[in-house]
Amino acid sequence: MYEFIYETLSSLGYTHPLHPTLTHLTIGLTMGAFIFALGGKLFRSGGMRMSARYCLGLALLALIPTALLGYMDWQYFYGGAWLFPFKVKLALAGLLTALLIATALLAERAEKRGTAPLFAYFLCLLCVVGLGYFGGELVYGKNFTAPAPAPPAPPAPLSEKTDVAPELASEGAAIFSSNCAMCHSADTTEEGIGPGLKGLFKRAAMPVSGRPASEETFRQQLRNPFQNMPPFPNLTEAQVDALIAYLKTV
Numbered sequence: 001m002y003e004f005i006y007e008t009l010s011s012l013g014y015t016h017p018l019h020p021t022l023t024h025l026t027i028g029l030t031m032g033a034f035i036f037a038l039g040g041k042l043f044r045s046g047g048m049r050m051s052a053r054y055c056l057g058l059a060l061l062a063l064i065p066t067a068l069l070g071y072m073d074w075q076y077f078y079g080g081a082w083l084f085p086f087k088v089k090l091a092l093a094g095l096l097t098a099l100l101i102a103t104a105l106l107a108e109r110a111e112k113r114g115t116a117p118l119f120a121y122f123l124c125l126l127c128v129v130g131l132g133y134f135g136g137e138l139v140y141g142k143n144f145t146a147p148a149p150a151p152p153a154p155p156a157p158l159s160e161k162t163d164v165a166p167e168l169a170s171e172g173a174a175i176f177s178s179n180c181a182m183c184h185s186a187d188t189t190e191e192g193i194g195p196g197l198k199g200l201f202k203r204a205a206m207p208v209s210g211r212p213a214s215e216e217t218f219r220q221q222l223r224n225p226f227q228n229m230p231p232f233p234n235l236t237e238a239q240v241d242a243l244i245a246y247l248k249t250v
């Protein structure tokens with residue numbers, strides 16, 4: 001269903017994930033809530049404490065579309081892969097929802113005594129910082145680790161079509177379509193989100209890194225990708241063999 005949204009946007013020239021467009025709303029409002037609550041305490045200001053509670057409510061409202069877009073991006077750009085940062089982000093998003101609601105309830109009660117539950121506001125703040133950190137980890141984490149030096153593997157021999165078992169190749173095609181096709185086309189060499197992979201093993205070099213277009217480089221690309229691609233630690237050796245068999249046929 002949501003593929004349609006991304007395809008429409010991309011036909012308009014917008015190809016980025018959607019979650020980052022909203023996420024700062026929740027983060028900013030939660031930070032604002034803490035700052036107002038702190039101000040309310042330091043200056044004994046009822047107005048500031050009220051602003052803190054408004055910020056909490058708005059942060060909670062903003063959290064709903066932000067989490068939804070995060071889920072959509074995860075499915076669309078990462079094929080729903082269970083990468084570590086996603087696990088942490090899902091857990092923290094659940095925790096943040098609970099914390100925001102609990103803090104709002106505590107603040108309501110504390111207001112009768114003219115105070116604010118500063119520690120609860122602070123926990124909300126820690127939680128959004130955690131969410132922000134793991135969002136950054138997804139975008140920048142792998143990119144900033146320098147790619148390992150290219151192994152001196154020789155390029156795969158040309159035209160191996162006859163060596164490829166058809167069942168293995170068709171299994172590989174299915175793995176490709178559910179894990180790679182959202183970023184790569186196998187029908188062209190043109191760039192989508194990632195480079196087109198048609199004829200990959202018939203080339204001398206990999207399209208982006210310029211490493212030798214060998215099976216070894218390919219395996220390495222899935223374990224410890226060059227720059228912007230997510231890793232695929234969940235693919236088994238046999239699945240990678242099938243992917244290689246498939247890509248040799250295109």
Ligand code: HEC
Pocket residue numbers: 077078079176179180181182183184193194195197200206207208209210211218221222226227228229230232243
């Ligand atoms: C989320 C998008 C995304 C997914 C999913 C993805 N890739 Fe990539 N891939 C990229 C990008 C982007 C690059 C280009 C590297 C860069 O610009 O940092 C790339 C580069 C590559 C390269 C070239 C590496 C080089 O050394 O030049 C290969 C081969 C590759 N991907 C294979 C795959 C395979 C196979 C899968 C599926 C198991 C896959 N990719 C899934 C985004 C993706």
